[in-house]
Amino acid sequence: MIAIIDYGMGNLRSVFNAFQALGIEAVIADGPAGLREAAGVVLPGVGAFGDGMRNLCERGFIEELEKQVVAGGKPFLGLCLGLQLLGTRGFEHGENAGLGWIPGVVNRLVVPDALRVPHIGWNDTRFVKPDALFDGLGAAAAFYFVHSFVLVPDDPAVITGVCDYGVDFTASVRRDNICATQFHPEKSHKAGLAVLRNWAAALPKSC
Template sequence: MIVIIDYGMGNLRSVQKAFEAVGHEASIVAEPERIRDASHVVLPGVGAFADAMTELRRTGMDQAFTEAVRAGKPCLGVCLGLQLLFTTSFEDGEFTGLDLIPGRVVRFEARPGLKVPHMGWNTLSVRRPIPLLEGIGADPSVYFVHSYHAVPDDPADVAAVSDYPDPFPAIVNRENLTACQFHPEKSQQVGLAMYANFARQ
């Protein structure tokens, strides 16, 4: 069973509908036990890093998700769900994340003519093949909405980048743990193909 973690932030129904569109049932859950019972776990999110971590810790879902990752289950972070995987975020202060991928989360640098948040379609440049990208094709376009981006300590954790205007991690991957800074559920057929790939892992 695929589960989508509900910690009060994010367009959960859109993610659930995307899985349904590719023929896979996914349940929205807010109980650690249901995360532990799942075969696949999705950590979505839209909103503030600190608020998300506070709720995950309050409910114990942070531990349940970490256990799922360490047990080797396929786990997927989406947007804020990618940022939560990292050690530290500097969004409105300095806050500790799940620390599943060493690194930090920082705001895009202010530059003349550069709008923040980064919003809209952008192209992925694939650094290395991973199961999520199987059959996707070269230079796919996906939909982003974010003001912050990850900076992994180990460049090998980056599976794909986009430019805004400098390269930033668009997909990170460490064994069974993968995360997208963009929204696959808003990325039309490319995003649906990614969710199908994840469900088949």
């Protein structure tokens, strides 16, 4: 069973529906207690960085996540804002502290003049490092993005996928049990559902 974190920011219904369609048992956790029994934790998110951190904190998730994911090694999947919140600091509507699990900053996507921001739509992600998340997808796949900010990790070795929108930016990251995508797998048809299936397939079976 996996837990999807409800912190008032998510398109969590879509994420829940995607796992259901894949036959993977998922629950929506509206408080930290809901994370304890789960084999893996998903942090989805549509929204602004500061509100996201504030809501995670107010609902008591941060301490439990530190315990389960950082100390306990429980598999974690961040989606969109759920990737950005892994950074140390974010600059959307002022400066805010992030979770800091993947040291780096979340900046506005700066692209050549002719390109429009937010970056909305289907774009190719090149898989720059082998990752079980992308099993069966080849060297690159088109996923759906919708965002104005990007994570710039301090250590480029955590980057597993790169997307080109006039400039290359971080499309996916992994550090041990913590992985995340800037794109929305739950909104990316077959390629996206494959990512969610791959992530769930690697979870401990006993749970």
